[in-house]
Amino acid sequence: MTGFGDLRELYQEVIFDHNRRPRNFHALEDASHRADGHNPLCGDQLTVYAKVADGRVEDVSFIGHGCAISTASASLMTEAVKGMPVEEVEQLFQDMHAMLTEAHPDRDLGKLEVLSGVREFPARVKCATLAWHTLHNAITQAQETAKTE
Amino acid sequence: MNSVALGAHVPAGLSARAADFPILDRQIHGRRLVYLDNGATTQKPQVVIDTEARFYRESNANIHRGVHWLSQHSTDLYDRSRERVRAFLNAARVEEIVFTRGTTEAINLVAYSWGVRNLKAGDEILLSGMEHHSNIVPWQLVAEQTGAVIRVIPVTDVGELDMKAFDELLTGRTRFVGVCHVSNALGTVNPVEEIVRKAHSVGAVVLVDGAQAVAHQVVDVQALGCDFYAFSGHKIYGPTGIGALYGRFELLNAMPPWHGGGDMIHTVSFERSTYAETPQKFEAGTPNIAGSIALAEAIAYVQEVGLENIAAHEADLVAYATSRLAEVPGLRFIGQARQRAGIVSFVVEGIHPHDLGTILDMEGVAIRAGHHCAMPLMTRFGLPGTARASFALYNTREDVDALLAGLHKARRLFGLENDE
Numbered sequence: 016m017t018g019f020g021d022l023r024e025l026y027q028e029v030i031f032d033h034n035r036r037p038r039n040f041h042a043l044e045d046a047s048h049r050a051d052g053h054n055p056l057c058g059d060q061l062t063v064y065a066k067v068a069d070g071r072v073e074d075v076s077f078i079g080h081g082c083a084i085s086t087a088s089a090s091l092m093t094e095a096v097k098g099m100p101v102e103e104v105e106q107l108f109q110d111m112h113a114m115l116t117e118a119h120p121d122r123d124l125g126k127l128e129v130l131s132g133v134r135e136f137p138a139r140v141k142c143a144t145l146a147w148h149t150l151h152n153a154i155t156q157a158q159e160t161a162k163t164e
Numbered sequence: 165m166n167s168v169a170l171g172a173h174v175p176a177g178l179s180a181r182a183a184d185f186p187i188l189d190r191q192i193h194g195r196r197l198v199y200l201d202n203g204a205t206t207q208k209p210q211v212v213i214d215t216e217a218r219f220y221r222e223s224n225a226n227i228h229r230g231v232h233w234l235s236q237h238s239t240d241l242y243d244r245s246r247e248r249v250r251a252f253l254n255a256a257r258v259e260e261i262v263f264t265r266g267t268t269e270a271i272n273l274v275a276y277s278w279g280v281r282n283l284k285a286g287d288e289i290l291l292s293g294m295e296h297h298s299n300i301v302p303w304q305l306v307a308e309q310t311g312a313v314i315r316v317i318p319v320t321d322v323g324e325l326d327m328k329a330f331d332e333l334l335t336g337r338t339r340f341v342g343v344c345h346v347s348n349a350l351g352t353v354n355p356v357e358e359i360v361r362k363a364h365s366v367g368a369v370v371l372v373d374g375a376q377a378v379a380h381q382v383v384d385v386q387a388l389g390c391d392f393y394a395f396s397g398h399k400i401y402g403p404t405g406i407g408a409l410y411g412r413f414e415l416l417n418a419m420p421p422w423h424g425g426g427d428m429i430h431t432v433s434f435e436r437s438t439y440a441e442t443p444q445k446f447e448a449g450t451p452n453i454a455g456s457i458a459l460a461e462a463i464a465y466v467q468e469v470g471l472e473n474i475a476a477h478e479a480d481l482v483a484y485a486t487s488r489l490a491e492v493p494g495l496r497f498i499g500q501a502r503q504r505a506g507i508v509s510f511v512v513e514g515i516h517p518h519d520l521g522t523i524l525d526m527e528g529v530a531i532r533a534g535h536h537c538a539m540p541l542m543t544r545f546g547l548p549g550t551a552r553a554s555f556a557l558y559n560t561r562e563d564v565d566a567l568l569a570g571l572h573k574a575r576r577l578f579g580l581e582n583d584e
Contacts, residue, residue, distance in 0.1 A: 019577055021193075022526050026519075026577055057518045058535045058548035080548055082516035083578075139522060 024132035025139070026083065029091075034083040039076040039093035052079075052149030052161040054141055059085045063149040072096050072104055075150070082142050084133060089146035091127055101154060108151045115143050178477045181469060182558040184209040195528030198566040203348050203376060203507055203554030204532055205398045208462070215461040216403060219454045226450055228427055242453050245460035246443070249408050252463045253393060254384040260416065262409045262443040263456050267375040268298040270394035270409035271342075273446060274371055275302035277422040278392075278415065279340065282369075285311030287339040290330075290368070292354065293319040293544055294347040297537045299373045303342060312339070319544055323350040323499030331362065338368045345377035345393075349536040349552065350499025351482070351507030353377075360389040369415070375399055379556070380478060380505040382471045385410050397455065401556075402462035406455030409446075416442040423448040466557075474557045478506045481555045485564045492571050494580065498550045509536075509550045512571065515578050517551040523574040529566050 019026075043049075043064035052061050061079025065072055075093045080086075092111075096104045110120040115133050124131075133143045148161040182188050185207045190197055199207060219241070225234035227242045243258075250258045264270040279302075283289070289303050293316050307314050315333050318326045325343075334341075341363040346353050356372055363370045371392035377383055379400040385393045392415070396407040411419075421428055421439050425448030430438040439445050466474065485508045489495055494513030512520060521533030534549040535542045542549055553567055575581045 019573075020526070022523060022577060025522070031579060056534065058539070058542070059518075060548070082518035084519070136522060139518075142518065 021135065025136055027129045027132065029126065029129040030083055030087040033087035033090040037077075037086055037090040039097070040078065040090065041076050042078055043074060043076045046074075046076075048153040048156065050149050050153035050161060052145045052152075054081070054085070054145050056141065057082065059142060059145055061085070061089055061146060061149060063089070063146060063153050065150065065153050067101060067154065070102075071100050072098065072154075077146065077149075081145070082139075084130075084139055084142040085145050088130055088143045091130065092146050092150060095125075095127055096150070104150070104154060108147050111147050112144060115140055178469070178473055178557060179560050181209075182560070184211070184465075185558050186210055186213070188558060192528045192530070193526050195526075196566075198527075198529040198563045200553040200555065200559065200563060200567060201530045201532050202379075202556035202559075203399075203536075203552060205404065206379060206401045206556050207558070208403070209401055209465050211465055212402060212458050212462045216454050216458040219457050224454070227453055228444075238453060241457050242451070245456040248460035248463055252378075252383075252467070253408075253410050254386055255410050256386060257413050259442050260410055260413050262411065262416070262446045263451050264394075264407050264409050264446075265405050265452070266396035266398070266407035267373060267394045268396075270392075270407055271299055271371065271373065272302045273409055273422055274392050274394075274411070275306045277419040277446070278369070279303070279306040279312075280309055281420060283307075283310040283312040283339055286337065287312040288335070288337040289314045290317060290333055290338050290341045290363075291315070292317045292325055292343045294323070294325070294350060294352065294354075294538065294541045295342065295344055296348050296373065296375070297539070298375075299342050299344065299371075300540070303340075316540075317343070319541065322501055323347070323352050324501045325352075325354055325359075327355065327358070330359070334362055334366055334368070336366055338363070338366055341368050341370045342373070343370070344373040344375070345383070346374075346380065346505045346507075347499070347501075347538075347541075348376045348507070349538040349541050349550065350501065350509055351376075351504040351554075352499055352501035353381075353503035353505050355503075356388050356390065364389065376507070377505065379466065379474070380471075381475050391415055397459035397462060400459075400462055401465060402459040403452075403455045406452045406459045408459075411442075413442070416446070419446075421445050421448065425449045427451075469557055475505070477557060478555045478559075481559055481561065481564060482506065482508055484561050485553060485555075485567070488564055488568050489571070492568070492575070494575075495571070498545055498547065506556075507552060507554045509552045511547060511550050512575070514580050515574055517549045519578075520551045520571070520574055523577060524567065524570040527566065527570040527573065529563075529570045531567070 046064035048065040059081035063077045066074040077089045152161045225238040227239040317330045369391045372390045374395040378395045393410040398404040428448040498509045517533035532552040
């Protein structure tokens with residue numbers, strides 16, 4: 016497909032795929048952690064569930080509604096962190112935050128790199144970071160609703 | 165959907181008015197700016213920009229203070245601006261016009277000065293279900309303080325107020341009714357005269373949020389009969405940070421000040437101060453003098469173009485947009501009231517409004533995407549938000565065509581339609 020220019024940097028095929036068929040898109044009955052996220056600016060709303068045991072994210076899922084960027088980011092996130100030790104999740108949260116807002120971290124973030132184009136669209140950065148902030152809050156047991164506004 | 169009369173008469177010369185707005189010459193992402201976010205704020209004509217700059221260049225001094233010439237001159241300009249607003253709204257007296265920062269501050273003024281003083285536990289505040297947050301939250305704060313209860317006039321599926329429900333909600337307990345003249349999210353024009361007449365029959369006071377109305381139709385507060393009418397300058401081609409509240413003299417006269425400071429007093433001692441009359445009573449501190457003068461110029465500009473011409477032009481654009489956008493597969497209009505002004509709100513199946521906003525932006529087309537600060541209304545329609553195109557006097561059918569092309573592009577990008 017041609018003629019989309021910079022939009023293709025933001026909307027890569029992987030993002031459409033995860034927007035159409037979000038992975039781990041359900042509530043988690045036996046979750047040990049959960050948190051709500053809300054972007055009041057655009058109304059994006061999601062809940063992230065995590066089942067943490069022995070310092071490892073055994074299972075993770077989300078529900079909610081949002082734009083293609085926020086849905087795909089949440090979906091890709093659940094794929095990436097499932098089975099990951101909690102401290103690695105925290106490192107990934109920091110690296111993703113850096114990639115989306117400041118400068119690319121030293122390491123390659125694999126499939127999550129498809130979200131790197133968001134940095135060029137300041138109005139959309141918060142869409143991509145919402146799920147990550149929410150997971151961070153869930154795991155660190157922060158009581159407040161995560162907000163990106 | 166309502167049938168639309170395409171090819172309706174477009175007043176001659178209106179499209180040439182785009183030349184009055186310098187910002188429309190600029191490019192966004194390498195494309196011609198197609199500005200369809202006028203419900204959020206309108207662009208400013210050169211005369212308004214020049215007027216504000218000229219005030220600072222030639223006339224700047226504080227008002228109501230100095231004996232010196234410039235102060236008197238500045239005061240005269242400020243007073244003339246108030247008179248211009250009075251005439252614009254056809255208020256009976258110039259004392260009935262209070263300058264504020266905008267609609268939000270005007271509503272807060274009424275909520276704190278009139279609401280807190282006059283409402284008590286069990287009284288009912290009746291708000292329409294299509295209010296902007298600025299005509300909801302101040303009343304929630306008042307309700308918390310006074311024990312008054314908020315009731316809501318429901319909105320029908322087409323986006324009109326349910327007037328039958330209104331009749332039932334209106335009782336002897338109703339002390340206040342707050343309603344927007346035109347809905348910022350749907351474009352619905354509400355039957356304000358009928359609402360005022362009925363509300364007055366039970367002794368309720370009525371505030372009309374005119375933010376989305378004043379740039380699109382003639383407003384006559386005496387004909388409407390309302391007690392308060394609020395609007396913002398920046399939505400009628402004027403600067404930000406200036407707006408006005410109309411209030412019936414008897415009400416304003418009886419209301420206490422809500423901000424204390426200079427310019428709103430008669431005498432001050434540490435034991436007791438006495439207050440100035442309305443409107444000075446409500447204008448503590450140095451006001452937005454330059455803004456008020458530029459607002460008056462914006463009103464003069466609108467009057468020169470003619471609000472009837474603007475209304476006809478925008479009605480043509482809404483009809484044209486409604487007809488063309490209906491061709492887009494999966495597009496659904498939100499709000500199809502019989503009486504509408506200047507706004508087309510819609511959703512496209514499979515594309516979130518926020519994504520639409522970004523893709524259109526890359527085409528130079530500026531729209532609003534989101535909840536429009538009307539979250540209860542979005543909840544009523546079961547939507548997180550909509551995409552909204554809102555028109556002004558400088559928009560053209562070509563602008564609608566650009567919007568349409570952008571929507572098709574978004575659908576192609578999302579794989580919902582094939583390449584041309």
